[in-house]
Amino acid sequence: MSDPTETTRREMVTQINAIEGSREYLEAKHGEVWDTTELQEQFEVTGFMAPFVGVRRRCDNVRGSVMFQASPRYYFGFSPE
Template sequence: MCDPTETVRREMVAEINAETGSREYLEAKHGQVWDTSQLQQEFEVLGFMAPLVVARRRDDGTRGSLMFQANPRFYFSWSPE
């Protein structure tokens, strides 16, 4: 299967995970940050391809995307469609 986004996504993953970001670091850089439980409470995850997650915000049904880092797992950069 050919994924035209694979190269770009791999570069993004390498950049995001090059330096482990604490929650405070990510909040300062990207704004609101969610851990896995908080993400599950606020969003319905529709799909993912690292480092991106497609989700629907539960309170208003808005669909959009977030980015995530591997370890510790934090989600950030909510971008509504």
């Protein structure tokens, strides 16, 4: 099965991981940032397709997505559906 988004997603992963992102840098650029433990506390993960993670926000059951960088692993940019 062919994924028409694969090339675009791979380019996004490369761009995200090309800049060593400190938490402060990501917060300034994207707003709220979560490490893995914080993400698990606030969201239920419903899917994964790098650099996106499908999530459901626990406090209000709103579904959406976040992006992540590989190292250090931080999640950011919650976007509701």
